[in-house]
Amino acid sequence: MRIKVGVIFGGVSVEHEVSVISALQAFHSLDEKRYEGVPIYISKNGDWYTGADLVKIDEYKDLNKLLNKCEHVTLITDENKRFLLNRVKPKLFDKKPVAEIDVAFPVIHGTNGEDGSLQGVLELAGVPYVGCDVLSSAVGMDKVIMKNVLRDSGVPIVGYIWFYKYEWNTSEAELTSKIETEIGYPVIVKPANLGSSVGISKAKNRSELDEAVVLAMSFANKIIVEKVVQELTEINCSVLGDQETAEASICEEVLGQDEILSYADKYQSNSKGSKGMSGTNRKIPAEISDEQTNEVKSLALKTFRVLGCSGVSRIDFLLDKKDGKVYVNEINTIPGSLSFYLWEPTGKSFTQLTTDLVQLAIKRQRERSEITFSYDSNLFSLHSGSKGSKLGVKRS
Ligand SMILES: Nc1ncnc2c1ncn2[C@@H]1O[C@H](COP(=O)(O)OP(=O)(O)O)[C@@H](O)[C@H]1O
Ligand SMILES: [Mg+2]
Structure with missing residues (x-):
């Protein structure tokens, strides 16, 4: 069947x-x-x-x-x-x-x-x-928590500051000066938990910063402000598997038309057909050195591991052409088009990819069934007649 x-x-x-x-x-x-x-x-x-x-x-x-x-x-x-x-x-x-x-x-x-x-x-x-569990999905979705966890594990990320909407509303001057001294313009302002570039904009000075934060705050209560990588190459790499079997895909270089790779760039270019992420302008494989490719792949695997992912994810990188540094920008735990186009060039068809994903889901369920989540015995029945204190319930 x-x-x-x-x-x-x-x-x-x-x-x-x-x-x-x-x-x-x-x-x-x-x-x-x-x-x-x-x-x-x-x-x-x-x-x-x-x-x-x-x-x-x-x-x-x-x-x-x-x-x-x-x-x-x-x-x-x-x-x-x-x-x-x-x-x-x-x-x-x-x-x-x-x-x-x-x-x-x-x-x-x-x-x-x-x-x-x-x-x-x-x-x-x-x-x-299929895919990431509750924790890895949640951590991957919140750009602030994700960066805190990655930074703690030694994964390179760009400098950032974050705050809640109410903090900006009550302490805009202090936060502005913190951003200016700790990060410095130009900065990029993002809602902490959206995707597809929604609510994201860059700021080169104080008034643009204010505008960018107001825009981001219309989408989220939590805001992240990051240092802009000015001479930017965007590289993506997909990881497939679970913690035991994870492997990294070929790398792609994403070519944006606007300054920030926008929703329009991602989904509306070549929009005659419904291509999803496969409609984005991209170079596969990315034209970067073998050394950088290896660094991207190993950081992609490390990110997948640190966040506890499963299934297929896409880890997006910012590469600074000025000094060759590589930063993890974000993880997408359910990437556009499931990143099939990063697996096809090395011989894994979209059908094989979905088969692998379903099998991983079944494997995880089997493994979980071997873990003890609760005891069958009813502690209350074992202690029937006692005063309850043995169960740790103190009666006043
Ligand atoms: N620190 C940065 N420096 C330069 N450009 C950035 C930076 N962070 C994001 N971008 C640009 O903005 C786009 C969207 O940001 P991203 O963090 O990927 O948000 P989303 O979750 O909406 O995709 C990126 O694809 C990139 O083009
Ligand atoms: Mg992105």
Whole structure:
């Protein structure tokens, strides 16, 4: 029997549409002999849907019409530990689930999907799922926490300062002077937990800094200000596997058209077809020295290890052409198009990539089943009749 793979996509995220593209690419590349794909679309309101038409990209032009043809569902685990998609509003005599899945395959970028929240839902439901777990997803999503952890492990990153919105509102002058003395212009200002360059801008002086922070604060409560790498080459490298098997891909050089590689550069260039990240202008392999390639690959693996990742990630680097230094900029734990284009050139097809990912999810579930999470014995029954003090419950 084929394994039923629930590909979960869309989501309450500014990267909703990009997720639809990545997910449909992944869905259509599943090995049909081994896997039966079940599309699970999360709307921008957070409602879950399933239905055959969800895998046709053209249907998304009229979303209401599409969703009318689908079932509004919820994920439940039944008494036989099967993972079912049941109607939110069951019909009369509704006995059968709308669909069933064996493995979940989240392909959501950004908030509520790549940040550990969806992984938490799947974890509690007990479903094996593809990719990073709750902790690595959450750490990877928050640029501040991620950089704190990487810095602590000796991974090179550019200098940064971070603060909350309320701190800027109450202590703008102190923070401005801290930024000017500790980092110095030009700086780049980012919301701490978004993606696709949303809310990011550069500042060369105090008034631009103020504008950039106000923009970033309209997207997030936590802001990070970084030193700009002025003579920049952007290099990306994907890592696939788990902690035991992780390997690094070929490197790509990303060519932006605007100053900051923008949402438009990433997703709207060559926008005739729905290419997702594969539509970005890029050089594969990156034209950097062998030494730099090796450094990027080994830092990519180290980042994957330190953050505790699993599945396929893409680690993005900033390379300073002035002095040849390499910095980790960020990790994407569910990268655009699942970075398939970084694996294809060395002989791993998109189908093999999705197969590897599903197998990794099953392997992790098997390993977890060997870990003790709770004791079967009921401590209360062992101590029945006692005054409770033996259980550490002091009675006043
Ligand atoms: N420190 C930096 N110096 C120069 N350019 C940067 C720096 N940080 C980010 N950028 C530019 O901004 C883009 C978006 O920043 P990034 O941190 O990758 O955010 P996102 O999570 O939105 O992709 C990068 O792809 C790069 O072009
Ligand atoms: Mg980025």
